[in-house]
Amino acid sequence: MSTSSKIKEINTVQEFKEFYLQDAQYSYCTECNHLEYSHGEGFLEIIALEDLQKLHSRHIGHQSRRKFYSIVLLSEGEVEEVIGHQKYHFGPKSMYFVPENQLHSIESWSEDLKGILCMFDADYFLLCLKHQIKLNQFPFFQLDKVPYVNLSERETQMMQHLFWKLNSENCQKSTFNDDLLVRMFLNIILLEAERIYNHKVVDQAFSLSxxxxxxxxxxxxxxxxxxxxxxxxxxxxxxxxxxxxxxxxxxxxxxxxxxxxxxxxxxxxxxxxxxxxxxxxxxxxxxxxxxxxxxxxxxxxxxxxxxxxxxxxxxxxx
Structure with a gap:
């Protein structure tokens, strides 16, 4: 059996729930007024890591390939994950990124884990703004760049506030103009992350096969x-x-x-x-x-x- 046949392909949030969670019907936010999207035409989900930890089923070490992007803000606790073919150990006050179609597996999560997981696909990111940066131009989503950055206390608090605002707007949206505001906050988070990343991760050595x-x-x-x-x-x-x-x-x-x-x-x-x-x-x-x-x-x-x-x-x- 080839290695690729053991990789779980994850295309949607529903498939993410079925693979990672004990209850595939679990809703991340019961108060959300979700706008309807057809399959593959845009989604955004924000999850507290501590909530995900409680529902996480036994898929430690199993490889998956998600057809969407992930950003993780880790405020407390420690994780070991494999992104691509590299194993990483992430501690408190860090952010790491998983681009779409990248191999990924969770090796271990500590019990005191706290933070935020944000998942979205490329279609959702399409804003009604001209000349916006494309997702694959962000350095932390590129294969030959390191997929993480360590944060200061102030940067961690700032990113927590931005994610809180993103989640709040996402939960309350009821019109497409509301949804546009959510997409703009996602764009702000990525631009702030890029600014921090470029300031701290310049010319950092990264080994690729x-x-x-x-x-x-x-x-x-x-x-x-x-x-x-x-x-x-x-x-x-x-x-x-x-x-x-x-x-x-x-x-x-x-x-x-x-x-x-x-x-x-x-x-x-x-x-x-x-x-x-x-x-x-x-x-x-x-x-x-x-x-x-x-x-x-x-x-x-x-x-x-x-x-x-x-x-x-x-x-x-x-």
């Missing part, structure tokens, strides 16, 4: 060139490897094909423009270097299940 280095370089190139380079062989050429080899390494490290990451970048950019601008579908197709509108429309619907106009009508804030 050769295949992890290759995949990190590939993902960085995709982030930079996805508009003009849409074929795996173009990236393989830049990296001086065979396309099949590149695809195999990306699949081994991430669980997804190399083409998946190119398509994902294109779709995220298209979604951003549909939500954040008034550009026509034809203008967006041209900007994304598609040969014609109909091809762009078929590509978008194949990935999302909606036409570009249907997506805009369903998700753009009024």
């Amino acid at each position: 050769r295949k992890e280095q290759l995949v990190a370089q590939f993902q960085l190139l995709v982030n930079q060139h996805f508009l003009e380079k849409k074929q795996v062989n173009e990236y393989a050429g830049i990296l001086c490897v065979h396309p099949h080899y590149l695809n195999d390494m990306v699949k081994e490290v991430s669980g997804f094909s190399a083409s998946y990451f190119i398509q994902k970048q294109l779709i995220q950019e298209a979604k951003s423009r549909l939500m954040q601008t008034n550009q026509t579908v034809s203008m967006i197709a041209t900007d994304l270097n598609f040969t014609d509108d109909s091809y762009f429309g078929r590509f978008f619907k194949k990935i999302t299940g909606l036409t570009p106009l249907q997506y805009r009508k369903k998700h753009k804030h009024q």
